[in-house]
Amino acid sequence: MPIDWTGIAFTALLSAAIILPMLVVATWAFTEVWRYPNVVPQQFGLRFWNQTLTRPDVWAALTLSLQLSTVVTLLSAAICLPAAYAFARLSFPGRNVLFFSFLAGHAFPKFGLLIAIAAIFLQLNLIGTFWGVVLIQLVGTLLFMIWIPVAAFQSVDRRMEEAARDVGAGPLRVFWSVTLPQAGPTIAAAVLLSFVGTFYETEGAWLIGAPGIRTMPVLMISFINNQMVIQYGAVLSVMLWVPSFIALMFARRVIGGGAFARGFGG
């Protein structure tokens, strides 16, 4: 078999770009002494883990982040999935304009949009509140939670639904027993993306949530900005990998290959 040098080059480049920074951060998290010009740290240890994990604000931020992501994802699913079904299956005036309007939030510099929303939230007394952050993060999930499920619903074979009607299932039963299971894996991918995306969302959470609401990423940024010690940030980074790692493992089992691709490909 001929050696695929292009493939190897790409793999090497991607590995260097993705894995190397992660390796450096992971190493820092378990390092106690690492001075220039040494390539390997002089002293490994769990001192900074101990210091970080005993801080109450870290645990508060982690709990808050998990609560926020769960609430935002559930709300987003409740709002977006019926809307996605409508976009996929019904034709109504203004359908296309509305459909593409969900891109609008991503078509402009996000910070400008956030400042404008923050001004409105200030009048509504939503600044610094849990539900203020929920609202702003909800906006961020709309694109994923509409566009991917629309593609999922559209790719369900209409004949399968007709066959279910034919054997005696009413429209609701067809949706529950055929449409949803068929679109399910791709929708699960969208839900997962919005959960992980919300968990790591920083600008909105910081701008709307500060100072009362401090999520994990916001806390990490303040650690990195305010502490001279690199290890605090590194430990938090490694901790932040955990949810996405669990999510991805879960995704591989539930969804299987191709679902993400199918979701985006329609």
Place this chain on the structure above:
Amino acid sequence: MSVLKISDVTKVFAAGNVVAVDTFSLDVADGELVCLLGPSGSGKSTLLRMVGGFERPTGGLITIDGEDITHLPPEKRPTGMVFQSHALWTHMNVFKNLAFGLKLRRIPADEIKRRVEAVLELVGLGGYGTRHVNQLSGGQQQRVALARSLVLEPKILLLDEPFASLDQHLRERLREEVRDIQQRLKITTLFVTHGQDEALSMADRIVVMRDGKTEQVDRPDIIYREPQTPFVAGFIGTMNLIEGTVANGTFIRAGYSTPLPVSDGPAILAIRPEALELTVASDGSQGKVHRVTDYGTHGLVDLDLNDNTRIKAMVSHPDLFKAGQGVTLAATAVAAYRDGAVIHRT
């Protein structure tokens, strides 16, 4: 024992104002298998979908055993449909595909099991219940789709080009099996196809459709031997359709003429290749051999009339003919059409 009656059914699609089915009527007798045959766009599938409840007729009446079902949703109709694309539920195994409709009818689990296994046996898939749909071959999937409809014991079975996605060999085998099962169960069946072989080999009666209307309804052998319109003549089997004029009892097209005892005027002459006898002409030929194809059991001669109209003739000794040769023609059986209707047949 069920009778399907379609009366003056019309379907106009709002988009583009297309008349897909135009005041169509048909009675299907109990236990009969009727084929709707026609080119794409002839309205045959739309008609079937209206019987199944997937399209609303714009006008007309559909009844099963006298009961008006014209506007019932599919789930309330005693019809079972087999789709061209199988439309099996890929997230269920074979057993669950078959059991789904029975569960909706709240039939006890042990009876569901018994009925599903019996029907799987009937379609030759005994023991396949636990298989996943994606593990089956195309022919097996189509059998499961048929079983899924049959297990509910529908009054009317609807088949929408069920073999179109299968290869030739499998198609021939499956159509024999389906015909056997249909006759064993004596189930009233409406079958849509654009394949004339399928229609000729399976149907008790064939409805030839064109532009949403009936061209002819008859037994397969009559459709083949006595097509009522030039469209049916040209659509079923191979047919030479020669347009010409009749003057003083003789049909003329280019150098070819043959007696035709009808009034003067234009006419279309229809001759099957097997009803055309060729003789090698020493002089005064009526046509020229273009190509000879030897099929082993018989030969087919493509020949051009003097104005280059291409026609086909079946011969028992293809080695007698060579490209470029002049031949004379003699038709043993012809039909003649004028204004879309038969005016003469021998």
